[in-house]
Amino acid sequence: MEKRQVVIKNGEVIHYLEQGAGQQTLLLIHGNFSSSMHYTPLFERLPKDIRVLAPDLRGYGDSSYYRRISSLKDFAEDIRLFMQAKDLKSALVVGWSLGGGVAMELAAYHPELVEKLILINSTTHRGYPVFKKGDNNQFLFGQAYESPEEMGKDPIQVVPLLEAMRTKNFPIMSYIFDKTIYTVNKPSVEDNTLWINESLKQRNLIDADWALANLNMSETHNFYNAGTQNIGKIKCPVLHTWGRQDIVVPEYMVTDNFKALEKQSQLVVYDQCGHSPLVDVPDQLTQDILDFINT
Numbered sequence: 116m117e118k119r120q121v122v123i124k125n126g127e128v129i130h131y132l133e134q135g136a137g138q139q140t141l142l143l144i145h146g147n148f149s150s151s152m153h154y155t156p157l158f159e160r161l162p163k164d165i166r167v168l169a170p171d172l173r174g175y176g177d178s179s180y181y182r183r184i185s186s187l188k189d190f191a192e193d194i195r196l197f198m199q200a201k202d203l204k205s206a207l208v209v210g211w212s213l214g215g216g217v218a219m220e221l222a223a224y225h226p227e228l229v230e231k232l233i234l235i236n237s238t239t240h241r242g243y244p245v246f247k248k249g250d251n252n253q254f255l256f257g258q259a260y261e262s263p264e265e266m267g268k269d270p271i272q273v274v275p276l277l278e279a280m281r282t283k284n285f286p287i288m289s290y291i292f293d294k295t296i297y298t299v300n301k302p303s304v305e306d307n308t309l310w311i312n313e314s315l316k317q318r319n320l321i322d323a324d325w326a327l328a329n330l331n332m333s334e335t336h337n338f339y340n341a342g343t344q345n346i347g348k349i350k351c352p353v354l355h356t357w358g359r360q361d362i363v364v365p366e367y368m369v370t371d372n373f374k375a376l377e378k379q380s381q382l383v384v385y386d387q388c389g390h391s392p393l394v395d396v397p398d399q400l401t402q403d404i405l406d407f408i409n410t
Contacts, residue, residue, distance in 0.1 A: 116158065118151065118177055123196035130177035131170040131197070135163040139408060140203060143169035144194065146212030147323055148276065148292075150176030150313040153211075155306070156393045160401040168206075170197050172217070174319030184319065185263075187213070187326045191220035198228060207408050211235040212364060212390065213243075213323065216330050219372075223332060223345040232353045233404055236361055236390050239368035240346045240375060242337045243327040245272050259328070259338045266328070267321040276320060283315050298360045298389035306394075333375070346375045353380045354407040358388025358395060381407065 118130040132151045141161065143154045151169035161167055172190050174180035184190060194217065198206065208229045210218030215237020222229040245266055247258040252270055260266040267273055279287040289311045293301070302310065317323075333342040353376050357369040373382050383403050388395040 116152075116155065118171070120177070121197065121200045123193060123200050125182070125193070125196060127173050127181055127193060128179040129170050129173070129193065129197050129200075131168060132158065133169075134158050134167045135161070135165050137164040137166055140166040140168065140206040141404075141408070142194070142198070142203075142206040142208045143167065144190075144208065144210040144214035144217050145169065145172065145175070146214045147320075147327070148288075148314045148317060149211075149310070150316065152176065152313045153310050153393065155309075156397040157209075157401060157404075160397060161405075168201065168203070170194070172214075174322070175317050176313055177316065180318045184322050184326060185329075187216045187330050188220045188224065189326070190217040191224060194221050195225055195228060204228075205230050207231045207233070209233040209235065209404070210237060211393070213238055213327060215372075216240070216243075216327065219332060219346070219349060220330075222351060223348040226348065226350055229351050231351055231408055232349070233407065234353065234355045234369075234372060235392060235400070236357055236364045237355070237369065237372060238327060238330070238364060239371040240330070240332040241335075241342070241371060242330040242339060243324075243368075244338070245269060245324055245328045246338070257338050260325075263321050263325040266325055269324075273321065273324055280315055280317055280320060285311055285315065288314055295363055296390045297394060298362060299358070299387050299395045302394050333371075349376055349379075351379065352407075354403070355380060355382045356385065356392060356400065356403065357382075358385045358390065358392055360387065360389040363390040 120130045171178040215234040247255045331337045331342045332346040392400040
């Protein structure tokens with residue numbers, strides 16, 4: 116698939132994939148270390164009578180990164196401006212991993228834009244923790260970094276990926292994905308080549324990790340900041356999915372989201388599935404999304 120591009124009102128250039136036409140529009144928001152291209156398994160399976168849009172977030176893929184982001188809300192505002200540029204009044208919004216956090220922020224701040232919400236192995240609304248490391252690189256639970264720059268020196272969660280992206284090191288990035296994302300099934304050589312090369316385009320890793328750690332839509336402090344309580348502003352129906360072999364997003368994160376939105380939520384748990392249902396159970400994921408948006 117070839118990407119298109121549009122300049123949104125804040126001056127950023129957003130590259131995106133588009134397919135199909137119809138009354139329904141699915142807006143796909145990708146996760147960290149990825150881009151719109153990682154959604155190609157869904158594009159291949161979704162019917163063409165559904166309009167599907169998948170942008171590269173600011174600083175990912177081929178989109179610009181003129182101004183640094185400091186929060187997932189910044190990404191959500193970009194999505195709002197992207198929808199405006201595409202003359203899209205509302206959509207069925209899908210968010211995978213970090214993209215789930217962006218989708219929740221969008222649904223909280225701009226509920227009129229989100230008809231239904233699909234969260235694929237999403238970060239919790241209380242943020243994805245990045246804590247300081249000790250002399251032996253052990254996690255120092257509860258010890259928050261004081262700035263993005265300090266977090267950028269984290270030897271476990273940040274530096275290896277940062278160095279791989281800086282040097283465009285395909286083998287290292289592919290190894291990291293193989294051990295953390297593709298814990299059940301493996302993508303084809305062709306797909307893996309495409310997706311890893313897309314991941315290596317990322318220019319905002321430190322800022323994205325900082326934004327994830329600082330995300331807190333709950334009522335309690337998450338070691339980085341007090342909660343905004345914005346999770347309660349989400350009123351649309353929500354589908355949560357998770358894979359039992361996911362070692363990136365642990366079960367408690369999805370449970371947190373489900374419990375916070377329980378009155379309007381459905382939860383689907385996949386056996387033999389890791390952090391990427393798009394690779395492990397693409398047919399079932401597609402069917403579950405279609406069933407959810409059509410009920």
